[in-house]
Amino acid sequence: MDEQGDSILKMAESEEIVMTAAKRDGKAIMRLERTFTSEIDHSKVHHVAGGPYKGILINKTSAGLVDVGPAEGRLEFLAYLVNEGKHNECLQDHWTLKFWFRGTEDGLVKKNTYTDYFQELMDPADFPKDYVCFIKKALVLLRGYSVIKRVELQAQQTNCPSPEDVIPPIRSFTTVFTPATNSFRFIPEVCIKKKSFITFKVKAACDVRVALSSIYGDVNRKAHEIVIGAEGNTKSCIRECTNGTVRTESMTMNILSNENFRYFWINWANHHLEVGRGAQYGYGRFLHLHVLPKRQFKVNCLAVATSKSTTGHWEFAELLADHKEEDPEVEVGRIAKRKRIRDQYMWLSRKYRMLHFLEDAFPNVVKVEDLVSKCKMKVSDLFVIAVVLAELQERGLVKEVIEGHWMRNHGGGATQTEDEVKLVKVMPVLSSRDQPTIAIVTTLFCEKLAVDAMIEDKTTFVKCKTEGESQVYTTGRIGKHRVVSTKLPRTPGDVEASNIAAGNSVTRLLGTFSKVEHVFLVGVGGGVSKQHDPDDPVTSDDHVTLGDVVVSMPSNGTNAMYTKCFIRENIGEESLGYSSRTWHSHDETLRRIVKKMKEKSVEDMKHLDQLIKSALVQLSVTDSKFQKPSIVPNTSGESSPEDLSERGTTVVCGAIASISCFDDDESLKMSFAKSNEIKAFDKDFEAVLESLEGNRNESYLMIRGIADFQYGGRKEWQPYASLVAAACMKTIISVLK
Template sequence: MDQTEESLLKMADSEEIVMTAAKRDGGAIMRLERMFGSEIDQAKVHHVAGGPYKGILINKASSGLVDVGPAEGRLEFMAYLVNESKHNEHLQDHWTLKFWFRGTEDGLVKKNTYTDYFRELMDPGDFPKDYIGFIKKALVLLQGYSVIKRVELQVKQTNDQSPEDVIPPIRSFTTVFTPASNSFSFVPEVCINQKSFITFKVKAACDVRIVLSSIYGDVNHKAHEIVIGAEGNTRSYIRECANGVVRAESMTMNILHEKNFRYFWVSWADQYLEVGRGAQYGQGRFLQWHVSPKRQFKVNCLAVATSKSTRGHWEFAELLADYKEEDPEVEAGRIAKRARIREQYVWLSRKYRLLHFLEDAFPNVVKIEDLVSQCKIKVTDTLVIALVLAELQERGLIKEVVDGHWMRNHGGGSAQTEDEVKLVKVMPVLSSGDQPTIAIVTTLFCEKLAVDAMIDDKTTFVKCKTEGESQVYTTGRVGKHRVVSTKLPCNPGDIEASNIAAGNSVTRLLGTFSKVEHVFLVGVGGGVLYEHDRDDTVTSDDLVTLGDVVVSMPSNGTNAMYTKWHKRENVGKEGPKYSPRTWHSHDDTLRRIAKNLKDKSVNTFDHLIKSALLQLNDSKFHKPSNASGTPGASNTEELSERGTTVVSGAIASISCMDDDEEMRMSFAKTNQIKAFDKDFEAVLESLDGNRNESYLMIRGIADFLYGGRKEWQPYASLVAAVCMKTILLALN
């Protein structure tokens, strides 16, 4: 790996805390967000901090922030300030802290995490003297809470008067989403075992269900159920346990609303179960049941659900318990909790590091020594390694092929189908009628899963070796065409060896399946932003955003479908001179079909996406929630409204590029590049060497560098695979 590529990888993989300030609803808002280098729009960066603040970037003030969906947790409180410059004038501010998380931890862990973050932020022994100090502390603290993805701090000045002798409460809000499935979700982060009532608000079309239970996980025995807006949003009732006997009911026409929150309270004090409408506990009662002695029990936990007719958005509010920093037992408990959370995430990081390395290497087998070395795990942590591997194997994600040699399971842990996977020493000979005429080449594990979800009647053969290169071939049908898909092994620590292995794998593929006529190279890439153009020559049709698809097509009056920067020379004032290497397929059959997809929305292929998601049964393939926006583009709103789009144009390798954005943009504009990827030179050379006349490259956009943003890679792989299948279905 040369220095240029190494610096690019380092930049893309490093994680920073980025702050953006803006105005919203008459108040100031600061968004603190954990981002990878490839996600950061360098044109917006105002300051890069150093010293004790290293890893923190400050963006220029923004006129508006991209919508990132509802927060998973929220805290609100009042702050009373004194303005010394205005004769000690008293000011009153209303603060709101919103939290978003990453990972799959349960709600209780998330709530404990943001509560700990807030308490540490508000520590009276280290409380900042002004707003700037407060924001600095919030930024630095966020670096230590890796589970938190994003924090928003909003402050509004208010004239609401409160008694000076009363300390305003700090309110904590827990957000819960329930699917349209009638399945109950327990909410351990809403602690009710020491309470006799709760208040909440909910947004749903009808049929919201609350269960108060004595036993966590049980809604059918010691439990009460409240159903609000049943029977088409016309009635509400109290039942003994879930779906039990109705004990109280009331006519409640249109009590719920699908787009607006409605407030409610539930009380279980003094042997009465009561339900009321409104934010004020005790007012607006519309259901009441005197609980008989044999049905009385201590309420310890809460579960919520919505029917198959609607989804629900819930918010539960409670006062944050008093917290005394000087109490040594409380302080020791907080430190121990922080340590446990940190240990959990260290464990998780090791686990996913091992899994991702095995996914990159697949179908190759990895020795335990190489696995430990490449994942930078201490050899002395033998117990940790054994436990991590045992857990991943138990979940069906990996397998030990022979002693000390591990491999990622094909589709294990995600694709829940009955398709066959066969370990073979020699590839079986296929009959003439079963010989594929279409080959599909992928590099990432998620790309292979997405492509295979497009294939019917499939069988996977893994030719496994403990030394040397293994092969994986999935054969089946797409429409009337017999196809074979494969994944190229990759070693992130040895780019040269990976390129050699990629070329060899393609040569073996074409040698094993000699009737292949067309080859698709399907996967992820990085979109090119033409925001530097000011001459209006670039239209929105030429721009790409996250989740779009770029299909390789000759541009700039040449046959170049794929370009690699081969040499750069400075030519005085004329700027850099490029000596690009180009490739193109001689047969234009696939290109002619692909041209008809230009400007067509991939949303028209919804049936293919939905079918694939059912097969994959893995939430990571869904479109990420922060789906909108193209950083730095002047017409972001137009792009986000048009939906996912197929764009035709040349694709290029980024492997020899400097991490200079202006230089990369210059190369892209000169060669009319629409997307970049890591480097497919070895694959294209193998196709040329094996005299393959027809191939097409399809790239789903995962970021704006080379496609390395892991959050977007699965969805980008899926839309690229959908585009491939659409072309195949149109192929005669």
């Protein structure tokens, strides 16, 4: 698919479609999953397809399937079958198709994708004649929808329609999660512009909020707000705009549940706003408001939120349009509209692909022709690229340094003032009093923003080159210490070039600021979860989960703070050999501070939370989302949403490692981590450590915020993980003498 990012295209080159059949609660389940070739367990494979089905594997029937968390989209329909083996007996099956996605595409793109997949699957011109053909077609089609990570097909024989009577056979479900932040999330995939009525179900403890707005992105002007289960799940009301004047309310004791979904409907026809409980309009109404003429407007969009007291799990059901009997002109119009929507999201995909590339490259300048090649675009797209760059520049996100050479702005957006960032050809000479004694090194753009949010009285200098490597230095103060932070440039897809650039950048940093005594390597990583090892008891002191912090400290009776496993080779049939190298700082000043922090962890954690809250206010002007994600699939050792909401940030001490040679064997990876007391993984940071060693820096500390359980690549967690790592860094610096 043209709109998919470069990373997805690369991943698709080494993937297979794997089908696994199983039973769950008496229902037949077929899971079709896009899987990396290196991750396939061939001992479970029953059949490897060839010919037109090449790239498809069928697993042996499984006793059960691994829980992968809630689906992001769902379709349900009734299938009417004829059993030729039983005298043409008519059967009725209730089918459910669940969809999971990868990448960071908008919800509307995801919904359009699974709707297109379903319609192509059910095309009358090529309709499968039986179950086997249906599964074959589903597998083959999945190869062409690279944004879909997983599809589950569930079938159950039934004698009655769907639980909600009067709802036709084919329904599309959109799943939405809202964090405990009071922030509204607009849902373009639930189109209400031509509707006057919606039904939905929600699971939350209290305070679920629905905004019906006239203007997309605005809930403060032409909008109605419906609050269900306010004041401790005792009251519901309708307000003008968000947090506006209450126009009507009613007592609704325990109307919501945090354990089970509850159905609701909202109607806004003829300037009457009604809210009721249940799936059928007209029944269970508990709120009604006649909208006064001066407050009347056309409802065009929908947004939902939950208060700071609860998270929310929502599902919106819509009919999947059947176009077969519609007027041809209407169908042509619908096709044209769908094309416009697709073009819009292809535009968005290109825009964010370019922005992410510029963020990785920062502070380096990128030529337009490099954007074309690296972002997998065409020379014919140059006009599109020019328009996109102009829009990003207007928003304050990028700037054209000289004609045809672009750079990501250091700040977060249009609110960033230019006098905070100075483009220079030569770094100005700092007075002895202003020379930093602490350097902070980051790799991701969000890591740099998070670190800079911890610095006071700061000024950023960008030493900009149109050819070669540029440098960015933010100087300022943390507590009584003068500090400088920098970001290492990255070349996506070129590990060797990125490592060389990283080593060179650290060498220049230490050469430019000769009084640096301590270096902090701050950023994201992947946690080593104890849940992977049933024989190793989990304790709150050493269990790492998302949003926690790992500080590099010697472990396992050695001085190793960081371990790099270079190669992996088999010796004989069962033995395993590998070579590794370890690093550690010879100066123990920073390590002694961390040990003291662990001894009085409660006090320091309160300070850590205060730093995070303060930084969130400052970072709210950026385009990056630094708020803590609240909903996490319970997979790969990750904690459940309930676990994360109750568990505060934990700082764990232990070694950090890069062991990509074990990527194809999770058990060996976890065994190595256990034997070496590894607490976190990251991607190949040894070039920086070698540069520190070569420049004879004796005091450094690596701090990793946990973004996933691989290498920290989970994008929705990276900003928050960067923030907690930066807050931990500031806590350590604040007590440094």
